[in-house]
Every structure is written in C-alpha cells, then in structure tokens.
Amino acid sequence: MKFSLYFSLIVSFFIIGCASNKNTTSTETNSIFSKGETKLILSGATDEPMRVLLITNPKDSIILRSKSQDFIVNKNDKLLQTFTNRLYQTVRDSASRGVGIAAPQVGILKKIIWIQRFDKENEPFEVYYNPRITKYSDLKQDVLEGCLSIPDIRETTHDRSYAVLLEYDNRTGQHKCEMIEAFTAVIFQHEIDHLNGILFTDHLEQEVKESIKHKIE
Numbered sequence: 001m002k003f004s005l006y007f008s009l010i011v012s013f014f015i016i017g018c019a020s021n022k023n024t025t026s027t028e029t030n031s032i033f034s035k036g037e038t039k040l041i042l043s044g045a046t047d048e049p050m051r052v053l054l055i056t057n058p059k060d061s062i063i064l065r066s067k068s069q070d071f072i073v074n075k076n077d078k079l080l081q082t083f084t085n086r087l088y089q090t091v092r093d094s095a096s097r098g099v100g101i102a103a104p105q106v107g108i109l110k111k112i113i114w115i116q117r118f119d120k121e122n123e124p125f126e127v128y129y130n131p132r133i134t135k136y137s138d139l140k141q142d143v144l145e146g147c148l149s150i151p152d153i154r155e156t157t158h159d160r161s162y163a164v165l166l167e168y169d170n171r172t173g174q175h176k177c178e179m180i181e182a183f184t185a186v187i188f189q190h191e192i193d194h195l196n197g198i199l200f201t202d203h204l205e206q207e208v209k210e211s212i213k214h215k216i217e
C-alpha cells in the first residue's frame with residue numbers, strides 16, 4: 001500500500017508538471033541566431049569543436065554571465081542542426097571531457113544543452129532545447145562539481161535538488177516533460193544555470209567563494 005501511494009504521488013507530480021503544454025512547431029524561416037552567432041557557428045566544420053569560453057577571460061565572462069533566449073524549434077533549420085552537432089563535438093572533445101555543456105559556453109546565447117544521461121543504459125549524450133526546471137525536490141544532495149568554463153576548480157555544492165521536473169523541446173520540436181533524479185539531475189541543474197548566467201561557484205558557501213575568487217577573476 002505504501003508503495004502504491006508513493007507511486008500515485010509521483011504520477012500526479014508528473015501530470016501536474018506536464019499540464020502546461022505549448023506548441024513550439026513552426027514554419028518560421030527567420031534564423032534564430034544573430035549575425036555574429038551565425039558567423040561563429042559557420043567558422044568551422046560541423047564536426048569541429050568550438051572554443052570553450054573561460055571565466056578567466058574578461059570578454060568571455062560577460063557572455064557567460066548573460067541570459068540565453070528561448071527559441072522556436074524548427075526541425076528543418078540547418079544552422080540549428082550544425083550548431084547542435086558542433087556543441088556535441090565540443091563536449092565530447094578530448095580537451096573537454098565534459099558530462100554536459102550549455103550553448104553560452106561557446107558564445108551562443110540560446111537555450112540549448114547537451115547532457116550525459118548517467119541514468120540511462122549506455123549513458124548516452126542527449127540534446128535539450130528550451131529546457132527549464134519547473135519543480136525542485138526539497139531533498140538535496142552533495143556533489144563535487146567542476147565546469148569546462150572554470151579551469152582547475154572543483155568544489156562540493158550542497159544545495160542541488162535530488163530530483164527535478166524538467167520541461168523541454170526535443171529535436172523535432174515536441175514539448176516534453178520528465179522527472180530526473182540523482183547525479184543526472186545535478187548535471188541538468190548545472191547546465192540550465194548556465195542559460196541564466198549562473199555558475200556552480202555561485203552555489204558555494206561564502207568562505208569557499210572568497211578562497212577561490214582570486215583564481216577565477
């Protein structure tokens with residue numbers, strides 16, 4: 001009985017969270033990318049990684065601290081496909097070896113992230129468009145975090161939720177909703193923070209922030 005109650009709570013949590021479906025399919029022909037972003041995306045081949053912006057570089061840090069925009073997913077948008085591929089190549093690059101990446105980390109202020117799904121068989125990388133977290137569990141977890149944009153710093157955060165309810169658009173523009181748990185939930189929280197100009201170091205206690213301040217500014 002306890003199990004079924006728990007299960008029905010989870011299901012209702014899920015259904016309530018998914019109630020606000022929106023249609024994101026469009027035939028719009030205008031590019032979602034600015035001229036500067038288009039130039040950056042086309043500056044290399046589709047299988048070539050992009051340069052990862054660093055918080056230690058003043059110009060890069062302005063972009064890393066900026067908010068990214070939502071956009072309407074057009075599955076036929078070739079430039080979006082090219083960028084999605086290049087962002088994947090960047091997180092999979094041997095120089096990066098990340099478990100997730102967000103578009104602003106390569107200078108593109110659009111809500112796009114790649115995440116390694118440690119909660120799925122074979123731990124695949126998956127892309128998410130317009131991701132946002134609509135619910136955070138009160139239960140927290142301690143996690144040792146690092147970031148491709150913050151070299152040589154790894155610290156433990158204590159305020160990441162154990163579970164989150166995620167909404168996003170998939171590659172064909174369908175709006176989806178999913179509950180994510182454990183370490184994978186932390187990767188989503190970390191990468192979605194990037195879309196709002198927030199870095200994992202913002203989650204550290206004041207003392208720790210002070211001690212690493214001189215290294216990253």
Ligand SMILES: [Zn+2]
Pocket residue numbers: 146147148149190194
């Ligand atoms: Zn990061």
